[in-house]
Amino acid sequence: MAAAGWRATPLRLVLAGSVCMLLFSAVATLVLAFFEQSIAGAALWASGSLYQPGADGLKLAMAWLVLPLIALPFVVRPLNPFVLGDDAAAAAGVRIDATRIAAMVVAVGFASVAVSIAGPLSYVGLIAPNLLRQLHGAKASKLGALVPLSALVGGALVLVTDSAVLALGLDATLSTGVAIALVGTPLMLAMIRNGIVWSGAAAGQERPVSDTGTRAVRMLTALPWPLIAAGLLLAGCALLFAGASLGAKLIGPTGWIAALEGRDEVTRMLLDLRLPRLLCALLAGALLAASGVLMQSIVRNPLAGPEVLGVTQGAGLATFIALILWPFAAHSTLAVAALAGGAATLLLTLLLNRRHRYAPMAVALTGLVLGTLWTTLSQWLITQQSVQPARFVVWLVGGTYGRSWGEVATLLPWCLLALPVLALLAKPLDLLSLGDDQAAALGLPIAVLRPLVLTVATLAACAAVAAVGPVSFIGLMAPHLAVMLGARTHRTRLWLAAACGALLLVLADIAARTLLAPREIPAGVLTAMIGAPYLLILLIVQARREKRSGR
Secondary structure, three states, X not given: OOOOOOOOOHHHHHHHHHHHHHHHHHHHHHHHHHOHHHHHXXXXXXXXXXXXXXXXXXXXXXXXXXXXXXXXXXXXXXXXXXXXXXXXXXXXXXXXXXHHHHHHHHXXXXXXXXXXXXXXXXXXXXXXXXXXXXXXXXXXXXXXXXXXXXXXXXXXXXXXXXXXXXXOOOOOOOOHHHHHHHHHHHHHHHHHHOOOOOOOOOOOOOOOOXXXXXXXXXXXXXXXXXXXXXXXXXXXXXXXXXXXXXOOOOXXXXXXXHHHOOOOHHXXXXXXXXXXXXHHHHHHHHHHHHHHHHHHHHHOOOXXXXXXXXHHHHHHXXXXXXXXXXXXXXXXXXHHHHHHHHHHHHHHHHHHHOOOOOOHHHHHHHXXXXXXXXXXXXXXXXXXXOOOHHHHHHHOOOOOOOOOHHHHHHHHHHHHHHHHHHHHHHHHHHHHOOOHHHHHHOOOOHHHHHHHHHHHHHHHHHHHHHHHOXXXXXXXXXHHHHHHOOOOOHHHHHHHXXXXXXXXXXXXXXXXXXXXXXXOOOHHHHHHHHHHHHHHHHHHHXXXXXXXXXX
16 A cells, blocks of 8 residues: 555556565465475465364454454544545545555455455455445445445355355365355456446556666667667676576686586586576566566556566466476477467457457456466465475476576577567557557557557567466566666667566576575566565655655
């Protein structure tokens, strides 16, 4: 809440929450990677299960509910004027910020107790109130009636779903949380498609998190493209040389020469292990960063990206299933699986939002719902694996461990193909940033451009996921770095963000190999632990600036 700002738009609040979710998920994965014996139980809890609390757990939960229940009546009444907007609520004498904070604290209290009992059950808190609003209209707009009725509807939803699982004899394999996700996802998508959960939200265009630039980058962008390309190539080579040299065993210049001449087979083997994963990180980071720029431009929010819009989760789930079915699948098979998962997510997003001309808020919510479903299914699949569950848990956060020249060969054509495509999309995206009305007046086919750009962004993200797994925050953080360095046009943002993304993932790979050597941290965990605080701090700074300026 602090990161999004007390008076944040719903879109920014949703996406800031998604950043926190990705961060905590990565931290949990890091803990599980070091405690493999707890993976199955933790994955079962994360997917939601009513077998967990027991009588003692319920008694403790009831005790913790006392404080939120006492505070609830004092919070509900001041919230009613918020339906009319902040200005009307302030005119009615409501203290806006204090009321928001109190309401969030009470809401978090209820949610925390529920999670302690049954794990993170998805969608219940979203479906119940919106379903009541749809059925009863204005009668359900008053919170005094909506809150207790929503509690009853939510409880009934969980009870009916759990009873259905038991009646069908699926309780041995299907947890309540997974069943609720399967039931709740279609309901949520239908509500989003009908505009029920977002039509009243002002999803206006967000300002960039940072609009500061540097003179050095402005001078750099004025250079001829061949010179820029040569500079980036030299920087990449230097980074690859440094990355391949660092590790549990340091390789100096003499070691490189001996390995290349065939006089040191051990060093040559080390280079054969390190170089492919570094190249994978370089290429995948560039693709994820370019995908992030495209998605942020379409959704018009600096916190949009392949992770937040569900694309990487869909590609990751499909690749995960392929790994389960074919443990020794070829790289091409994994690439096809990732593309299928990402394409399915994209197709659902486009079909469900065609009615609203791919409105940013609707697209973001659709991606969030689908991403949550894919993550829940992935966690459930882990509970069904009796062999090497740690391997699958680590893969779900992404990393470069064990990557070979095969993954490099898979990524390279995608990067080469992306160069002309991104160059062609740069100018239309500049026009789109002026706003839909002005872009349409200039002859830009917005209804065609948005799905086209989303398709290109999805393909780039899926190609990266197939090689390194669903690495988080590269697609979120690299575009911000490009803007901070002075990128103004999409032509500059795309290549500069790609360079930053490649650099970030290569640095994450080096840190993953060296920080706790000989043990290795998944690179996806490091990118999340660096990227999430970075973005949240920037959002907090922006929220404070907006508050001071009275925006």
